[in-house]
Structures are given as structure tokens and as C-alpha cells.
Amino acid sequence: MAILSLGGFALVAGIILAIATRAFHIEGDPIADKIEDMLPQTQCGQCGYPGCRPYAEAVASEVAEINNCVPGGERTMIAIADLMGVEPKAIEAEEAIPMIAFVREDECIGCTLCIKACPVDAIVGAPKQYHTIITDHCTGCTLCIDPCPVDCIDMLQKPELIEHWSWPLPDTQRSRIGHQRRESHQHV
Amino acid sequence: MLIHISSPHMHGGNSIRITMLTVMIALLPATIVSVYLFGWLAVLHLCLCIGACMGSEWLALRLMGRPTTPVLDGSAALTGLFIALILPAAAPWWIALLGSIFAIILGKQVYGGIGYNPFNPALSARIILLISFPLMMTTWVVPMHLGGSALNLYDFNTSLQIFIHGIQSIPGHLDAMSMATPLGHVKTAATQGIPVIDALKSYDYNLLDAFLGSEAGSMGETSALALLIGGIYLLARHTITWHIPFSYLITVAVLALIFSSIDPNQYAPPLFHLLAGGLMLCAFFMATDPVSSPVTPLGQIVFGVGCGVLTWCIRTWGGYPEGAMFAVVLMNMAVPLIDHYCRPRPYGRKT
């Protein structure tokens, strides 16, 4: 009797849950979408995935670590950690200074190999013509460096604009304590 | 240091120390009354509490390896002053010492020092003491200048003996030296089913005494007048705003008025509530403690009303005769949420 009633009850509960599973089924992975929105979209592949979307999916399904996005840096990592509800992790790679690629035009042979490599179509030029990088479009992913047969592409520091200058944190002891707190928070 | 600092390049000159000193000056009348009523006992408590608070703050900062200058910013001394004023005069020295240590270490320093404590340190200390040592925290010495006192607290030796060994060490009947507070008396009467009016009559209660302070109670809580003077001074100096004390007192008064007009036998009148116990001290000094109270004007009103409702409910229906300290600490818990949801409407925005 005991087994029967328990089993019966369990069956009823199971059926209800099965129906609920059907009713509340979700399409796609909303977490991956949210993570992808946080990534810098450089498509650089430094995370080990072939682009930002695959990395976002890997993080959402907890396959990849949250600290692999080098261009996104600390800020992106903390944002993802907040979203995922996990502890922030230190980024192993050094914080990158924003760079852009630059073609030394007199050396360029017009082979178009870099144009094919650029993930964001930031290089213009036709075969046998000098290629130019659109500075405003370059994400600094360095993917064009290796294909160039004559090594005529340099990575230069992104020029600093007075319009983009922003105030640093005030140089007081308390703000430093706050900063240390943030840093120690990351290395837990 | 001057390399990167933004405007404004002028400052009004206010500082934490000035703020704390202002509050201490505002507490001066209440302190004088406490010395007048409890003689050397009050002086001993004041010295011990202030010393212990500053000492434990210094020790805590040393142990944490932080600069010890904040000891002198006046906040620890103020906490000590508060603790002395909310202790019953008969409490022995170790209670005062424990209270001071609790307040500074558990109430403040573990949270990161001044500015970060979510609860009022002095009141948390009092709650800890009240729950840990209920009897000692509710034995009230008959103050001087109130006929029938068997003790001469102006005598240093008597005071010192009570201070060190407790009131039990004094020969004589305990009932002759101590008495209940008006709130405690009414609460006991209520549990026995005696109507409030009769209870007040049997206590010989009169409002003038309660206003001036000739009644049993914590050392600094008895005189509503002295506290009121201090409160008005703080308001005039703009150290506090009217929002918290007024909303707090008005809420208690309105609740008491409504209920006592419905059933005067069961509920005490508003003036009794206003003048009794620690309400005045809490309303002007404890609830307005900047660190543990809301920042925004609307939030402060919500906070004051909440304190008022809780105080009155606990006094009237609860197990403890006095609810002000519980009310303030309970509302302290809600401060972050109040701050978040009671923000003022910014200029030019609809909601």
C-alpha cells in the first residue's frame, strides 16, 4: 500500500513536471546573447575560439573560462562574472594598450592577403594596389600581420584624442583603497 | 596631489570632527542633568565609557595596521558619551566596559570603521547588553532630588562602590534604592490587567517631572527638556535636519493619540509616550546618527515614521517596556533599501 501510494503520487508529480517542461521550453540560449553583447567584437580569436559568438556560447555553457577575452580586459570579465554569478578571475594576459594596424604603403605589394584575413573588412585595396587600413574600423586584432608576405603592417598605438580624454580616479587614499578592494576582489 | 584634482577649488570648512563636536555640545545639557541626578556615578560612567571607546578604537586600528588618527576625530568619544547616557546608573563598571567594546569593535570597526557601520554602534551595544544581562540593564537607581532616595550618590565612596561591585553590595533593601521607570511600571501593570490611568496614578506620575527629568531611567534619557535643547541646537546648526526627529515624534504622538482616545484604559496618552524612556534621545540623537540613517529627505521621513510605528508597537504590545532602541536598529537594517527607493526626483525629470 505504501509503495503503491508513494509510487502513484510520484507518477502524478512526474506527469505534471513533464507537461511543465514542454510548456516552459526555451529556444536558444539567452545567456549567450547577453554575453555576446558584452564582448568587444574584435573577432580576434585570442580566446581560442574562432570569433566572439562561439566564445560567448562556450562561456554560457560553462565550457570556457570567463577570463579569456584579452581585448575586453578586466571590465568585460567582471561584467560576465556578474552575469554568470561566479567569482571574477584574474586575466592572465597583460592589459593590452589599444592598438591599430597600419600599412607602410611604399612596401605593400598589393597581394590582398591581409584583406582576406581582416575579420571586420577594415582594409581596402585592389590587387596590385596599395592597401590602406581604415583606422576607424580597425579593431587591432593583429590577424593581418601574419598573412603579409612582406611584413609591411605595423601595430601602432591608437592616437589619444582630447575629446576622448577622461578624468582618472581622484588620487586620494580612499579611492586607492576602493581600487585595491576591486583588485583583490578579482584575485580571489 | 594637486596634479589631478577637479573643481571645486573651495571648501566650506566643515569636517567630521566639527560635526562630532557639535553633537557633543548638543549633548551637554543632558550630560549635566545626568550628573545632577546620579552624581559621581554618572561621572564615573562617562569617564569609563569615553575612555574605553577611544581605547578600543585605538586598539582595533593598531591591530588592523591602519593609521590611528581617526581615534581623535571625536566619533569614538561620542559613542562613549552615548553609551554612558543610555546605561542605567546602577550598571557596574564591567557592563559599561563591555558595552563600549561591543559598540566600537562589533558595531563599527569590523565594518571598516567610521562611515561604514550599518547599525548605530551605541544602540547595538545597548541591545546586546539588554539581552545578555537583562536584570542589570533594568535595575534603575532612584535619582537624587526625587524624594525617598536611600542613596547619596553625591558621596564619591558610595558611588564608587556601586560602580565596582554593583548595587547589591550596598546594605539596605534593593526596593528602597531602585524603582521602575514609568514605561516599565505601565508595562507591568498592563500584564496584570491594571488600566493605564490607574497605573500612572499609583506611580505618582506627573508630566512636569517627566519633562524635567526627575524620574527613573537611563542616565541621559530622563530629561526631555535637556534633550530638546540639544536637539534644537543641532537643528539650528544644520547638523541634522528636521525630517527624522519630527516624523519620528509625530508618528508616536499620533498613534498614541488615536489609540488612547479609542481606549484610554489600555493605551497610554501621547505626552506620556513622548516624554518617557529613550524616545527623545533616540529621536534627536540616535535615529539622526548620520552613518546609520538614510541620506535623502524623503527617506529620512520614511525612516522616522518607521521608527515611530515600531517604537509605539513594541512599547504597547511587545514584551519589552521600551522599544525605541529596537525600533531604531530595526529601521537601520532597512536604510540601504530606503535610500535606494526614496531618491528625490531629479531636476527636469518626471518620476
Added chain:
Amino acid sequence: MSEFAVILLSAVLVNNYVLTKFLGICPFLGVSGKTETAIGMSFAVMFVMTLASTSSWLVQQFILMPLDLLYLQTIFFILIIASLVQFIEMLIHKISPVLYQGLGIYLPLITTNCAVLGVALLNIQQDNTFITSALYGFGAALGFSLVLILFSGLRERMEGAPVPTAFKGAPLTLITAGMMSLAFLGFSGLVKV
């Protein structure tokens, strides 16, 4: 009517599950880091607790007592709670994936949460009727939610503080919870149940 109010008030304030009965401490400490998560958790717990107390009452009255299976009480109750938790888990996953992520392991852990099982068992112990047990369950959940949300507010504020290293994290959280518990003692005797 006043009886209901007394039950509710008692469950929310006087006999608060977290601060005076010390039940449900695990999610109380676990999901109180952020107010948003705490609010989500509160709704989940309210849902589970109210339904668990009513359905356990029904099971007790119509299955266990007639069939004389009282020795299976705990197993039955856990079964009920587990199914409810599964249900709410799917619901939250559907409605708010971010909240689902934020609650993490604590959501399935409501199953073995002593507060939920406690409410079901206490209902039986106190001989509550169907209505009062629903009310009691809801009140207990309300009390849990109240302190959880208050506590999350405090913790968010403490996050920016230069807390001494030895007290960082759990120690300070526990000290704060203890202080809250002491303050809640002020409610004792407020209603006599």
C-alpha cells in the same frame, strides 16, 4: 480575521524563520549578495512555501492519515517540495534566465531547505486548518523574504567598505545576521500565539 492577522504577524516578525527559528540559513547567506537576486529568490520561496504547506496538508489529511502511512510523512513531503522546486526552476529559467543564473545552486537547494520542510511539518504539529496552514506558510515565506531583502541591502552596502581582512566575507555576514537577530528579539511578545 484577527486570528489570521496574528498568524501572519507571528510568522513574519515574532517567530521569523531565519532570525528567531534559524531555519533556512543556507539561502539566507547564499543569495543575499545582490538585492535583485534576493527579490527573485523571495518570490520563489513564497511560491514554494505556500504551495508546499497547503499540498502537504492535503496529503497529510487525505492520503497519510486515512491510509495510516504517517511514517512516510517526511518522504512524501520531500517529494512534494522537490516537484514544486523543479516546477519553479523551469518557470524561472523561462521568465528570467539571468535570475536563474544568479540563483545558481540555491534554487534546487530549496528542496532540502529546512525552512520549507519545517513549515510543512510545523503545520501538522500545530494542527492548522487548510486556510491557516496556507497563511502560515505564506507568512513564514514573507518573513524569510523580508529579512533576505533587508539583508541583501545591507550586504550591498558593506561591499564597498574597507572591512578588515579577517572579517571579510562570511564572518562579517554572520556578525550582521546576528545583530539583526538580536534586533528582531525586540518583537518578542508582540503577539501571543
Added chain:
Amino acid sequence: MSDSSLFQSLMHSLGLGHSDFNGGIHPPMHKITAAQASEVSPMPPVLIVPLKQHIGEACIPLVQIGDHVYRGQKIARADAYVTASIHAPTSGKVVKIEDHRIPHPSGMGLPCMFIEPDGHDTIDPACLPIVNWRENDPDLLRERIRQSGIVGLGGAAFPTFIKLLRDRHHPVHTVILNGIECEPYLTNDHRLMLENTRQVIEGMQILMHVVQAQKAIIAIEDNKPDAAEAINACLSKQRLDLTVEVRLMPTRYPQGSEKQLIESLTGKQIPAGKLPLHVGVLCQNIGTTKAVYDAIAEGIPLTERMVTVSGDAVPKPKNLRVRIGTPMRFVFAQCGLEDFDDIQILHGGPMMGEKLRSADIPIVKSSTGILAMHTATMQSVHKHEDPCIRCGHCSIVCPIHLVPNLLADHCRNNQFDKAEDYHLFDCIECGCCSYVCPSNIPLVHYFRYGKGQLAQLTRERRFADESKARSEQRERRIERENADKAARRQRVRAETKPVLDGKNSTENDGDAS
């Protein structure tokens, strides 16, 4: 706080009393130069004219190195809408165009044009006054104001012609002349009202004509009764048919902030993100009004402005009429200050002005005043930052009704989404909160930090979105190309299959890999 303001704040708390803005402070005013007549600054050996002196797009030079320019000749312009042209401050020779420090807290530089005055100060013959402006089309006057490079001279440097737009849905009924000048030390508007009363009033009439407003209010703080008197006297002499009202306002910082002044005068708040014209008001600074008069009635574009030179380190503080581009070192020298050891220079007033890192920075259109302070004075202001004791004084004085201490916490902890939720971008950086803070917290600095970081985040976000769009577009293109290629190959293979079967398949393999 004085008794009257205590009463006011009480009335304000109770929701009574006349319209007035919330909060505010009463700093010591130090208006030491108020009673002294202004002087004309001599011409410096070289003028350094930055090619961007306004909010908006930078200008590109119209003249070349070695060219001779006249005073008032346009030397740089931009095509963008929000911009203002630059004019030569005097006649002379363009000697070089290169980066030079401008008055900016970063200490960074911008392209500047260096002009060597020839000493004749010849006005460009193309600069002609519009004498009968009353009969002229408002749009023509507006275009002249735009061509004259006039920007708000109260410090913000927002191009003036944009504020003069006539919008059919929001007709401007009132022109407000802002003669408040609530910043301590600064007295340049005060002196203009006293010395150029007629020009200021005519400038106001021009503005009223441009926006077709019927009413004007001249708002003056009650610490400048002489200015109000002068204006009243001039008004009664002219017997205008327009309604002009001179209103004395209580001295309270930041009464002169546009939003606050409009609230005080009309009781209306400008909706967030909107302009004053949305409440039917045009608000102009005294200096700007004078510049409008110069541009229309005299025909001279903006080449000169009144600058207050003051501060506790200046031996002879005074107001000077200075050509745009004059180096500050030269201006200070007129006031007896030559040695800059242990001296800090502020550009603007002490409440909202910025500390500069050098004296070799030119005066620009937004230079209301330049102050030289002893380093010790500055150090006594910027003391050690203590923890916030949450006293709430910052909330009380905030004219925007923000909660500065919580906002600063969010900025300090890099919780920028929360900071935005607390309306960080509504902050006008008036500095009242920092002024009253007992813990000496540089609140405004935290807000500026937060704003900068948020702007950076927004830029990065936009860049990421654009990159993503480009990358997706590229993927689609590659896919299409591959599909095309495959289709073509299919076709080729179908045609030549019997003959080249084997060869074709190997080619395919190679392509696929």
C-alpha cells in the same frame, strides 16, 4: 546660512514660497575687482588661437602660414552643424600652426594658429555692421551671429546660434539675460553691465528680435545693486516699447546656472535632455549679449572678451579686455604677477574652473576669468579624503536633487550602470556637494571620472556593434561567394564532365581545404 535662507529653506521644505531652485550654497564671494573699472590689455607679442574653442566639431584653417590676416577675418571654420568659426583677433601675420596646450584639465594640446600682430589692428574691411537690424529678417541676423563665431561666454562655450533657433512648436516668449555671476571672484559680467550698459541692452533687443520674444527679464544677483541701477537708468532713458523687467535675485550659488535661473524666474524646470526653448525661454549670458551687439551693430566678430584676473596671488587684480589668444602669462603680467613658483592657475571661477598646468596657455572664448592661487591655499582646500559619514548635506545642497554620496560610491566602485540609474549625467558639476562635504570627498571628481568611463564604455559598445555588423556582413559575403563559386563549378563540371572528371574533383578538394 543666514536667517532669511533658513526661512526660505523651511518654506521650500513645506512646498510654500515663491518659485526658487533647491539647494545651493553661500561661499565667500571675494568680488575684489567689482568696484574697479576694466582696462584694455595691450597686444601681446604673439597670439595663440586654438582652432577649437567651443563645444562641437574642431575647425580647419582657412589661411596659410605666412598669410596676412585682418582683425575679424575668418581664419578657420568647420562644416558640422554644432561648431563655431574662429576669427583673427588682430591684424598680423600667421607664423605657424601647430599643437599647443589649451585650457583643458588634461593638459593636452590642440592645433593652434600663432599670429604675430602687426600693431595696426586693422579691421577686416569685409566686417560691416547691420545698422538697421530692426527691419532685418531674424534669420539673417541669426546667420550673422553664426558667422561671427559667437558661443556662450559664461564658460560653457556652446554655439549661440543653436539656442536662437525658432521652433514653431516651442515659440520663445521670454529672453532672460543672465547677469547673476554667482561664481566667487568673477566680476566680468558685472563690469560689462556697468560700463557697456547701452550695448548690453541693445544686444538684448537684437536677441528678442531674432527669436521674436515679447518679454525680457534681466536677472541680477542682489550683491550687484549698482548694476541693476545702471540698467534701470538706461532702460528708462530709452523708453522701450517692449516689456523688460529687472529682477534682483538672492545671492546663492549656483543661481547663475541656466537651469536653476530659469526655475527661479519662471518656476518651470527644463525637461531632462531638452533645451530652455522647450519652456519658451532663451537664456543668454551678459558677455554673450554684448558679443551679439558687437557682431550685429558694430560688425566685429568675437575677437575680444572681458576677463577677470584675480586670486589671492595676484598683486593687482582687475578686469581686462583681452584679445582671444593672448597667453595667460602676458595677462597676469598686466596685473603684476610674473613669478609662478608655488602658484596654481585656475581657468574660470573657483567652483567650476579647472586647474591649469602652465601659464603659457592662451585666453579662449570661454575664459571668464583666470585666477592665480597660492599652492598653500589650494592645499588647504584639497585635504585628505575621509570616509563618507552619510550626513546628507550633499543631497540638501544639490540643485539637481541627486544623491551625490551614493552616486560617488557607485563611481568609485566602478558600478557605472548603477551610477547611470542614479542619473549621473544630470549632474551639472556645480561643486556644491564637494563644498559642503565634511569628509572632503572630491565628489565632483568622482562624477567626472564616472562620466568619462561611461562615455568610453558607450564608445566601445558602439564600436563593438559596428565591428560585429561588419564581421557578419563579411561572413555573409564569403558564404555567398562560396555558394557562387560552387554553383559555377557545378555548371562547369556538368558541361565538361566526360572529359575532365578526375581533374575537376581534385581541384574541388583543394578549394575545400
